[in-house]
Amino acid sequence: MSRGSSAGFDRHIQIFSPEGRLYQVEYAFKAINQGGTTSIGVRGVDTAVVITQKKVPDKLLDPASVTHIFKITEGTGCVMTGMVADSRAKVKRARLEAARFQQDYNYEIPVDMLSKRMADLAQVKTQKAWVRPLGCGMILIAYDGEKGPQVYKNDPAGYYCGYKATSLGVKQIEANNYLEKKIRKKPSWNHTETIEVAITALQHVLAVDFKSSEIEIGVVSKDNPKFRVLTEEEVDERLTAVAERD
Amino acid sequence: MTSIGTGYDLTAAQFSPDGRVFQIEYAAKAVENSGTVVAIRGKDGVVFGVEKLVTSKLHESSSNQRIFTVDKHIGVAVAGMIADSRQLITHAREEASNYLFTYDQPIPLKQLVDRVSSLLHHYTLHHHLRPFGCSVIFGSHEPEGPKLFMAEPSGVSWGYHACAIGKAKQAAKTELEKMKTEDMTCDELVKEVAKIIYTVHDEVKDKSFELELSWVGEVTNGQHKLVPDEIKEEAEKYAKESLRESDSEDED
Numbered sequence: 001m002s003r004g005s006s007a008g009f010d011r012h013i014q015i016f017s018p019e020g021r022l023y024q025v026e027y028a029f030k031a032i033n034q035g036g037t038t039s040i041g042v043r044g045v046d047t048a049v050v051i052t053q054k055k056v057p058d059k060l061l062d063p064a065s066v067t068h069i070f071k072i073t074e075g076t077g078c079v080m081t082g083m084v085a086d087s088r089a090k091v092k093r094a095r096l097e098a099a100r101f102q103q104d105y106n107y108e109i110p111v112d113m114l115s116k117r118m119a120d121l122a123q124v125k126t127q128k129a130w131v132r133p134l135g136c137g138m139i140l141i142a143y144d145g146e147k148g149p150q151v152y153k154n155d156p157a158g159y160y161c162g163y164k165a166t167s168l169g170v171k172q173i174e175a176n177n178y179l180e181k182k183i184r185k186k187p188s189w190n191h192t193e194t195i196e197v198a199i200t201a202l203q204h205v206l207a208v209d210f211k212s213s214e215i216e217i218g219v220v221s222k223d224n225p226k227f228r229v230l231t232e233e234e235v236d237e238r239l240t241a242v243a244e245r246d
Numbered sequence: 247m248t249s250i251g252t253g254y255d256l257t258a259a260q261f262s263p264d265g266r267v268f269q270i271e272y273a274a275k276a277v278e279n280s281g282t283v284v285a286i287r288g289k290d291g292v293v294f295g296v297e298k299l300v301t302s303k304l305h306e307s308s309s310n311q312r313i314f315t316v317d318k319h320i321g322v323a324v325a326g327m328i329a330d331s332r333q334l335i336t337h338a339r340e341e342a343s344n345y346l347f348t349y350d351q352p353i354p355l356k357q358l359v360d361r362v363s364s365l366l367h368h369y370t371l372h373h374h375l376r377p378f379g380c381s382v383i384f385g386s387h388e389p390e391g392p393k394l395f396m397a398e399p400s401g402v403s404w405g406y407h408a409c410a411i412g413k414a415k416q417a418a419k420t421e422l423e424k425m426k427t428e429d430m431t432c433d434e435l436v437k438e439v440a441k442i443i444y445t446v447h448d449e450v451k452d453k454s455f456e457l458e459l460s461w462v463g464e465v466t467n468g469q470h471k472l473v474p475d476e477i478k479e480e481a482e483k484y485a486k487e488s489l490r491e492s493d494s495e496d497e498d
Contacts, residue, residue: 012253012260023263030265058406059423065395065405083267085367085401092364130373132259132267 013129024133025126028156031135032082038169039068039081040201041139041151042179044194046222048141048149050079051198052169053206054216069218069229073098073108075142077218077227081168082136090134094118111142115152115160123158133157137168141218143225167201174205191221195230195238196245209243212236259373269377270370273399276379277326281455282412283312284442285323285383286422287394291432291463292385293473294323295439297412297447298456313460313472317342317352319386321462321470325412326380326399334382338362355386359395359403367401381411386470387463414446421445432463436473440481441488457482 010017014024039052056063068084070091071077076098080087097117101109109117118138125133133156140152151163164183167175178201189197195217203210212235220227230238254260255268262268281297296312313323316338324331341361345353362382370377377399384395396411397403408427410418421442430438436459443457459478462470473481 011263012256024261027261027263027265030263031261031267032265034265058419060406060408060419062394062405062407083400085363085370088360088401089364089367130259131371132261134371135261135265135267 014126015129022126022157025157028133028135031086032137032156032168033170034135035082035084036170037068037081038167038171038175038202038205039079039137039139040165040167040175040179040198041079041141041153041163042165042189042194042198042201043141043149043151043163044189044191044197046149047189047191047194048143048151048220049194049198050077050139050141050151050218051195051202052079052081052216053202054214063213067216067229069216071227071229072114072140073102073227075108075220075225075227076111076114076140077142077220077229078138078140079216079218080136080138083134086134087136087138090118090136090138093121094138097121110144111140111150111152112144112162115140115154115162118154119158119160121158122154122156126156126158139166139168141220142227143220143222145225148222149220165197165201171205175201178204191219191223192238192241195219196242199238199242203242210239212239257373258370258375258377267370270400273326273370273377273379274381277381277399277411278413278415280325280328280380280412281312281452282410282414282418282443282446283323283325283383284408284410284418284422284439285385285394285396285406286408286425286427286430286435286439287385287392287406288427288430288432288435288463290392291387291435291461291465292321292392292394293432293435293439293461293463294321294383294385294459295443296323296325296458297414297443298458299452300454300456307456308458311458313458315470316358316384317346318469319352319388319462320355320358321385321460323383323385323460324380325383327378328380330378331380331382334362334365334378334380337365354388355384355393355395356405359384359397363397363401363403365401366397366399370399370401383409383411385462387466387468392463410442413452414448417446418442432461432465433477436461436477437481437484440478440485444482444485444489445492 037053165179254262258269408422459473
């Protein structure tokens with residue numbers, strides 16, 4: 001890899017390399033994989049789902065305290081992938097931004113606006129030399145009154161986009177390939193089908209069959225536009241349905 | 247993949263090529279050099295134990311405090327750079343005081359841990375700051391039951407049934423995993439915590455140590471206190487006897 005005639009600091013702080021790259025931002029993307037987990041977001045006809053692995057590495061940990069799915073507002077939730085402390089900071093900020101919007105405009109922030117705001121904040125960190133980007137990615141879901149279920153993804157570079165389905169983490173390339181194949185058939189997934197697609201995708205790329213204690217699922221749907229995390233029983237129901245289909 | 251971060255480890259505002267922030271990892275190493283801290287959440291409370299290594303016979307015993315109280319109901323045990331931890335304790339006390347003033351009730355433990363974790367995390371973002379070199383264990387007894395959390399220099403915090411940090415944390419964790427801590431009462435746990443500290447203490451590398459024990463639970467009516475001397479002595483006696491039974495080395 002040619003370094004051109006840089007001063008050698010382009011890998012160390014937030015300055016451009018001679019090829020026009022920001023190495024520190026690229027390294028921040030690598031940090032998302034450090035957690036060793038994969039997360040997926042899927043949008044159906046009337047439902048949006050986020051799913052992630054629940055890894056409890058230490059037997060002494062209280063599993064009830066381990067979660068990577070967070071509620072931002074009544075109708076918006078997210079799954080965080082990457083450095084845990086950075087994730088929590090980002091969620092805190094998202095909650096603050098959403099609350100401010102609610103106070104100023106008296107209605108809940110639309111998820112695309114929230115995503116845009118978080119992206120703008122992330123961009124600021126890519127332009128200052130003395131602050132590092134947050135090493136985490138955020139997949140937001142909400143049921144928008146006008147547009148239906150929405151899935152938005154934010155990354156450390158300050159990029160954001162709406163998706164039919166997307167993923168983050170160690171196996172994101174494989175997961176995205178799998179999801180692309182599924183989407184190509186232009187399906188119309190109902191509530192349970194959307195959840196099952198997300199489960200199947202995750203199981204497929206990780207080559208495991210999950211137990212309900214090993215995954216977390218967050219949903220919003222037309223019938224239930226409030227963001228909520230599925231209980232273990234509900235996760236079990238979906239897992240059983242997926243297993244029986246195969 | 248380099249595990250020494252040469253060149254990418256100068257500030258916390260720097261990622262390495264494989265996406266790690268080495269300053270945070272180095273801060274965690276500072277914790278590993280400190281005396282062991284063990285905390286267990288039982289049925290009716292939380293017990294803390296700290297292995298305070300005595301570096302000089304001239305030190306007055308019980309002068310280097312490692313366990314602190316935040317408000318009345320929260321106990322905090324620290325490992326790592328003790329000077330850094332004092333900053334955290336001051337901050338925690340301010341947060342608890344603000345919460346009490348705003349909401350007219352004592353701060354729930356999760357809220358306090360959240361706020362301290364945010365501070366820890368903040369110091370891992372900026373070029374002109376270094377991360378705190380200490381891990382902090384929080385415990386309290388709330389109406390819903392006893393709670394135990396640990397926050398690391400990275401700002402990550404989780405809830406625990408039992409945790410150990412410091413020099414001998416691996417050995418202590420092995421002992422902890424053998425126990426059924428959810429069913430044990432504070433009286434039983436005090437003895438077990440003392441036993442674990444005595445068991446994992448390295449006689450060869452560190453000469454003498456002082457044990458600091460504290461608890462918070464039904465037995466203290468929800469207030470965090472140092473374990474009374476008589477109970478502490480009994481616990482230490484139990485610990486020393488268990489050691490004698492398990493091997494034939496003398497205790498000094």
